[in-house]
Amino acid sequence: MHCNNMQNNKRQTIFAFRFSRKRHGFSLIEIIVYVGLLGTISIFITNSLIQIISTYQHARVQREVLSNARLIIETITKKISYSQEIYAPTSRLNDDNGQLSLITPLDVPPQHTTAYLDIWTNGNRLLIRQEGQETTTLSSATVQITQFRITRISQRLGREAIQITLGVSSNAQPLIASTTLYATTALRGNY
Amino acid sequence: MHAFGLIEIIIATAIVSATLAGFLQVSILSVRLLRAEQYNLEAVLLAQEGMEAVRSVRDESWTNNIVPLVYGTIYYPVIVNSKWTMSTSNPGLFNNRYTRQIVFSQVFRNGTDDIASSGTPDDGTRKITVTVSWEGKNIQLVMYLTNFQGQLAGTTESKIISYEGAGTDNNLISFPSNNIGNGDPAQSFTTLAAAPKVTRVDALIRRTTPSPSNIYAEIRATPTGAALSTSNLITGSSIAASPATWVEFRFAPEISLSASTLYYIVLRSIPSSTNVASGSAGSINWIYLQTPPSPYSGGAARRYIGRLSNPLDAGQQLDQYDFGFKVYALQ
Numbered sequence: 001m002h003c004n005n006m007q008n009n010k011r012q013t014i015f016a017f018r019f020s021r022k023r024h025g026f027s028l029i030e031i032i033v034y035v036g037l038l039g040t041i042s043i044f045i046t047n048s049l050i051q052i053i054s055t056y057q058h059a060r061v062q063r064e065v066l067s068n069a070r071l072i073i074e075t076i077t078k079k080i081s082y083s084q085e086i087y088a089p090t091s092r093l094n095d096d097n098g099q100l101s102l103i104t105p106l107d108v109p110p111q112h113t114t115a116y117l118d119i120w121t122n123g124n125r126l127l128i129r130q131e132g133q134e135t136t137t138l139s140s141a142t143v144q145i146t147q148f149r150i151t152r153i154s155q156r157l158g159r160e161a162i163q164i165t166l167g168v169s170s171n172a173q174p175l176i177a178s179t180t181l182y183a184t185t186a187l188r189g190n191y
Numbered sequence: 192m193h194a195f196g197l198i199e200i201i202i203a204t205a206i207v208s209a210t211l212a213g214f215l216q217v218s219i220l221s222v223r224l225l226r227a228e229q230y231n232l233e234a235v236l237l238a239q240e241g242m243e244a245v246r247s248v249r250d251e252s253w254t255n256n257i258v259p260l261v262y263g264t265i266y267y268p269v270i271v272n273s274k275w276t277m278s279t280s281n282p283g284l285f286n287n288r289y290t291r292q293i294v295f296s297q298v299f300r301n302g303t304d305d306i307a308s309s310g311t312p313d314d315g316t317r318k319i320t321v322t323v324s325w326e327g328k329n330i331q332l333v334m335y336l337t338n339f340q341g342q343l344a345g346t347t348e349s350k351i352i353s354y355e356g357a358g359t360d361n362n363l364i365s366f367p368s369n370n371i372g373n374g375d376p377a378q379s380f381t382t383l384a385a386a387p388k389v390t391r392v393d394a395l396i397r398r399t400t401p402s403p404s405n406i407y408a409e410i411r412a413t414p415t416g417a418a419l420s421t422s423n424l425i426t427g428s429s430i431a432a433s434p435a436t437w438v439e440f441r442f443a444p445e446i447s448l449s450a451s452t453l454y455y456i457v458l459r460s461i462p463s464s465t466n467v468a469s470g471s472a473g474s475i476n477w478i479y480l481q482t483p484p485s486p487y488s489g490g491a492a493r494r495y496i497g498r499l500s501n502p503l504d505a506g507q508q509l510d511q512y513d514f515g516f517k518v519y520a521l522q
Contacts, residue, residue, distance in 0.1 A: 156250065
């Protein structure tokens with residue numbers, strides 16, 4: 001590798017510039033410097049990559065929580081505003097694991113004028129089922145419902161509203177993203 | 192060969208770090224934007240809820256709820272006794288971040304009856320501005336509220352039976368009892384000659400602890416009998432602490448009662464005050480009066496119904512006592 005031929009001196013000027021002519025120990029220092037540099041650089045690059053990936057994951061988790069929460073609150077408030085009344089016997093009110101039962105004139109089974117609609121949480125997912133239809137999951141598997149609290153507001157005769165407190169948080173540990181949304185909707189099916 | 196290595200590595204490192212830093216900046220920015228979007232969504236929903244609260248308050252009564260509000264004053268919508276109300280005192284932050292304020296302003300109409308910045312004041316319309324602010328940012332929703340229901344004739348209810356002379360504020364009933372199963376209180380009343388369709392019962396109560404159990408009312412034919420109907424649930428902490436207020440218990444659909452018959456208004460709690468160690472927490476004072484022979488002749492107060500997990504325990508009748516109550520029926 002190291003050419004010591006003095007007759008090729010001219011060719012080596014450039015090296016002579018940088019390194020002393022006496023090159024004993026050079027290889028060792030070179031290797032140490034290279035290995036050191038390589039190590040530092042690879043540590044830096046790996047670190048940055050890990051950081052980038054975790055930030056992207058954080059963003060993804062946050063986006064999932066947000067879009068789930070938005071979809072759920074929009075769906076529920078629409079369902080409530082079309083409903084005629086709350087069906088109290090099967091509703092679980094004022095509880096963080098709530099269940100909301102509504103009597104709605106929309107999408108009723110044949111020969112019925114109204115249908116029952118249930119929205120509930122099993123402590124993890126939010127589910128919805130309308131009479132005569134399949135149970136549907138409103139929340140995705142990547143998030144969990146931490147709070148689904150229903151408060152009934154009775155403003156006066158025939159003027160009922162429902163306040164919903166919805167807590168959605170990410171499933172992916174330890175990436176925490178969570179949101180708490182409040183919404184009040186009047187039952188306008190009887191407006 | 193050797194020099195190539197060093198310079199190359201330095202340049203390559205610089206390029207790679209610049210690229211990585213770029214990527215990192217982009218992802219950090221996206222996280223920040225998403226957070227801003229989340230705050231925005233939370234705030235917009237709070238503002239929409241504020242609007243719904245204003246509409247609810249309007250639906251209850253334009254004359255009693257909207258007309259007395261002062262233009263330009265900051266109001267905070269809060270739930271009291273299961274109803275939205277406009278309060279002048281700040282209830283504190285939502286999610287430890289947001290403040291929600293509502294301002295009512297006067298509306299003027301011009302010659303063609305359109306809303307204008309000046310002209311004839313319109314008493315049947317208000318401009319509502321809901322502001323939700325957090326960390327130096329805020330969002331605002333504006334709406335015009337009209338008294339359109341003043342033009343409509345809806346179903347109405349009216350008070351048919353009541354005892355409103357109660358004024359003694361004591362813990363007579365130990366309700367909801369603190370885990371000791373002291374049972375439920377009741378007030379009996381006699382219906383008039385016409386059979387009523389009862390829509391609502393009011394009780395004059397106040398909470399004496401910050402967060403008593405949630406309560407509801409039942410109408411029964413006998414003290415320990417089955418409930419003919421169950422009212423909505425009133426959040427314990429939303430009951431006014433002082434002074435005592437008339438809290439509405441609504442029955443939907445209405446209950447058809449017989450004429451000239453004795454019925455019982457039973458207050459109940461969740462968890463139940465009748466069971467030992469149910470988790471019930473107290474307490475609530477039901478304002479009463481004691482005079483011989485009885486302040487309200489059509490019925491009497493009763494306490495300790497179903498105490499110690501015994502559903503057959505009719506409790507103790509208090510002949511000389513009556514609780515403040517009102518019964519409303521459809522007209």
